[in-house]
Amino acid sequence: LPCTHTGTGRCFMTSQNHGFAVDSKHLPENWKDLFINENDKTNEGIIHERLPYFSVQFHPEHTAGPTDLEFLFDIFVSAIKSHKSSNTYDISAKIVKTLEYKTTMSERPKKVLILGSGGLSIGQAGEFDYSGSQAVKAMQEEKILTVLINPNIATVQTSKGLADKVYFLPITPHYVEQVIKAERPTGVLLTFGGQTALNCGVQLKRAGIFEKYNVSVLGTPIQSIIDTEDRKIFAEKVHAIGEKVAPSAAVSSVEEAVVAAEQIGYPVMARAAFSLGGLGSGFANNEDELRALAHQALSHSDQLIIDKSLKGWKEVEYEVVRDAYDNCITVCNMENVDPLGIHTGESIVVAPSQTLSNREYYMLRNTAIKVIRHFGVVGECNIQYALNPYSEEFFIIEVNARLSRSSALASKATGYPLAYVAAKLALQIPLPKIKNSVTGVTTACFEPSLDYCVVKIPRWDLAKFTRVSTKIGSSMKSVGEVMGIGRNFEEAIQKAFRMVDENVYGFDPNIKSADENELREPTDKRMFVLAAALKDGYPVERLYELTKIDKWFLDKFKNIIDHYNILEHKGIISAETLKNAKQVGFSDKQIAAAIKSTEIAVRKQRQENNITPFVKQIDTVAAEWPASTNYLYLTYNGTSHDIDFVKGFTMVLGSGVYRIGSSVEFDWCAVGCLRELRNQGRKTIMINYNPETVSTDYDMSDRLYFEEISFEVVMDIYNLEQPDGVILS
Incomplete structure (x- = not known):
């Protein structure tokens, strides 16, 4: 939980397990608050004003939690040594000195220029429409005028009613200078438009344009951006704090x-x-x-x-947030199912990480915070690691001091609005003062707790091109991605496979045949080759040698195939077998194919036996705090619904995964539809599963189901919600 030091206002993550707090209103004379809980303002520590006595109500050193305040033990030991040698020791002053952080305050801008990402390209898609839209919202809340440059007409951020002014111009130094000259903004945001905006910003800085027109770069200093992008400087800076790059x-x-x-x-x-x-x-x-x-x-x-080359090592990434006052948190950690050697945008990614030990998790977390502080990032930052699967050796691969595709995924996976918070931090608002917009009552200075599992799978459209290699590696080829949410890994990944391609039933062993070369050299269809290999009886050990996919994941994949085998051998299945299959993510259509039946027959049997999904909330705090969130998913691994169902909604179906021929323009349509329904006074339900979109922002609709758009799932939601109507187009 977040605890704030009363002397400096710095906020830290702590491990706690207590149900009571000291009543600070009735403290004895000469005692005062040392730390307070940032969420409910209860006492978390007391200190004597004159004597060397202090106590905290959390675990500064805890091995199952953050060690951000471990230095309190050093102060305690120093106080004892000082007392033994009859010296005076001012504990309060020492804590203040250790925690004090001086920041250079700058004048708040009245008008801000936001650089968009321009036309979509492979590696830079709708996620920057999402991050730019959030930045505009954050600025509007702070009563700051926004000027947006983005030539992409098929985006929500360029729609009427969002930014105060929109320029449909190329994001190049020449055109941006013309806009600065005409609009005279006092601040500019560079980290919300991907690599295009960053590169343009660096060129403008080097050309002296920002100084010429007195425009300040908000958030992360431009030198920090250059330091993370220039690999030589980056390596030197990382070595300077005792960390390693490959x-x-x-x-x-x-x-x-x-x-x-x-x-x-x-x-x-x-x-x-x-x-x-x-x-x-x-x-x-x-x-x-x-x-x-x-x-x-x-x-x-x-x-x-x-x-x-570190091919075969684990690839792990953390999303880190830091404000101008050095308050620092990690919002989400993610693990690539595919080992290092495949670009993270091409990899299947799971959040939170599944195979790291607690020690590894906090080792990498502490390094992430150390690095973001050293580079002076203000806002959001993504750090990627290579971790040796046989030891605790690790290297820092890269740091992205900007919003990225991983940031959009982390935002949707945790319910933490990274882009919105990063925009507020760029205005030098302290992180503890920003509210968690999902709970509405707790602070945004916290690390989300996930009681579910999220899996991202990329979408490739390589079949639409001639003479293109289907091999995947360190260069991105995917054109979109999906995100499945479940109560276990199998449920989440099977959902995600169906989301990527509506013609795929899940982790299906019948799509491809086993091929050791394809397992060694990954292609866009490798997962189905893996499914076939498991069906053919390949042992997990052998598959690990071929793929270097962690054995934990391979065991989970094997569990899915074991259920396939049970279904195929039984033919007629019991209610218990049906429920077990649903709990590991099998769809009705998938079960029907295995038992040689039809989807409707399986659905009928399921409903007769009362095997229906439960609706669960993503509340960011794993039910530790009451949350009235509208961010929902379905699961068969539950016993009750998290919400009540009231009638009067209109259901809108989203456009799903980006592909060649269907991209961000259909998200623009869905968002336009939601807005107009809201203007008409109607309550809305959105169903979509694309983490890069604005339509999957929790504040765009009254209820957001992050779910498959299939007959089975839409009908399950329809039966629960009983909406007044459904909009398909």
């Missing part, structure tokens, strides 16, 4: 790349700096492969990074 070298020619690779040792990974979605990157096992890669990468950037 052995690498920054080069600017093919010959330099060859020399660097010989020093580091093959295999190596080559990637272009300041690039989007791993553009121009790949793995090289020898000099010939490296020369080909380097030629390609240097056409995208004038700096090339040669990294030691």
